[in-house]
Amino acid sequence: MRGIARVYWRLLGAGFRRQSTYRLAAVGGVVANATFGLLKVAVLVATVHAAGGELAGYDVGRMSTYIWLSQAMLGSLNLNGRTDIAERIKDGRVAVDFLRPLDVQAAEITTEVGRSLFALIPRGIPMLVIGVFAGMAPPGSLAAYPLGAGSLLLGIVISVAAAYLVGVAGFWLVETRGLQVFYMVIAGFLAGLFVPIGLFPRWLLVLAEATPFPSMMMYPIDVLAGRVDLAGSLGLLAVQVAWLVAVAGLGQVLTRAGRRRLEVQGG
Template sequence: MRTTVRVYWRLLRAGFQRQSAYRLAALGGLVANTTFGLLKVAVLFATVRAAGGSLAGYDVGRMGTYVWISQAMLGSVNLHGRTDIAERIKDGRVAVDFLRPLDVQAAEITTEVGRSLFALIPRGLPMIAIGAVVGMAAPESAAAYPLGVLSVLLGIVISSATAYLVGVAGFWLVETRGLQVCYMVVSGFLAGLFVPIQLFPRWLLLVAHASPFPSMMMYPIEILSGRVGLAGALALLGAQLAWLAGVGGLGQALTRAGRRHLEVQGG
């Protein structure tokens, strides 16, 4: 057990260190996040003011919190659907992964989470600092901070686990770039990247809640912004855990089915 934990810890560190090599890319991401964050502030603040100062429970302060936390999480939450497993399936290297004494899904997700955690340093924290200067509303309860951090971590893991599903579709599709594009469009919209999902029509809001995407970004924002109380925060955390279990179980099933398919095709 201790050896297994040590191995996954090293995979987490390897993912973190691998992403830290791309420092100029992180700087470029920070500039892009800041630019789009300021654009979103201008548009959404004007929308709130035009609605009389409150829109779906968002005033200017809470809308600012939404904007800057979503921008802070953008580099760490996998909403683009790209994963290493897709390439390894395409070129056949996944056969070597199956020979290793590690769970293929767990190893892939752990490495991806390590890369995502690094992005919080050069891109996430500066976004929060900029938001504090531009204008953000602080939560009324101090419990929102530890619960929010836990929710952010769960959101990162859920996004990695869901993107893994796109990658393992390569066992049947071989080329997954088209699926990745569809995933990127749908996930960003339903996760609340562009506007809070509370602004959606009711039918679309129900569609969003019936998917894992709000668990990646919108639920952590709701908790960190203090829009939900302690009971609401615990309910959102419970929903995240449920989605993680569901997506993780589906990933296990697809990995086993894909392995059988790969063996049949490979002879």
């Protein structure tokens, strides 16, 4: 058991180091995140002012907190559905993955989480610095920091595990780019990337909460921003854990079914 844990720890570190080699891409990501963050400030803060200073529980400070936390998290969340497993299924390399003494899904998710954690450093921290100068409202309780960190980690893992489902659909679809585009459209919107889901009409809010997408971004933001109390934070964490179990379980089912279906030709 200890040996297996050591292997997964090394996979996590390998993903972290792999992402650290793309330094220019990280710089470009910071510029893009900051630009879109400022655009969101211009639109959403103006909307709050137009609503009389408060909109669905968001004043200017809370809206600024939402904007810059979402921008800080963006580089670490897989909301586009692109995964390495999709390409390995398409060209047949996944057959080698099945020969290794590791769970294919767990190995893929662990590596991707390592890459996501690195992105918090060059892309997440600068967004928080900008947010502090832009008027982010600090949480009212110190408990929001450790609970928010746990919620953020769960959000990252859920986003990677859900994107894995898009990739393993390649066992049946072969070409998954169309599915990836569809996933990217709905994931970002329902996760709360563009506006807080609290601004959704009631029917759309219920629809969003019936999916794992708010657990990727909106719930961690609510916990980190202190928009919910201790009981509410623990409740959101419990929802995230439930979605992680459900998504990971479905990934196991699809992986095993795909392994039985897999055919590799050539040599």
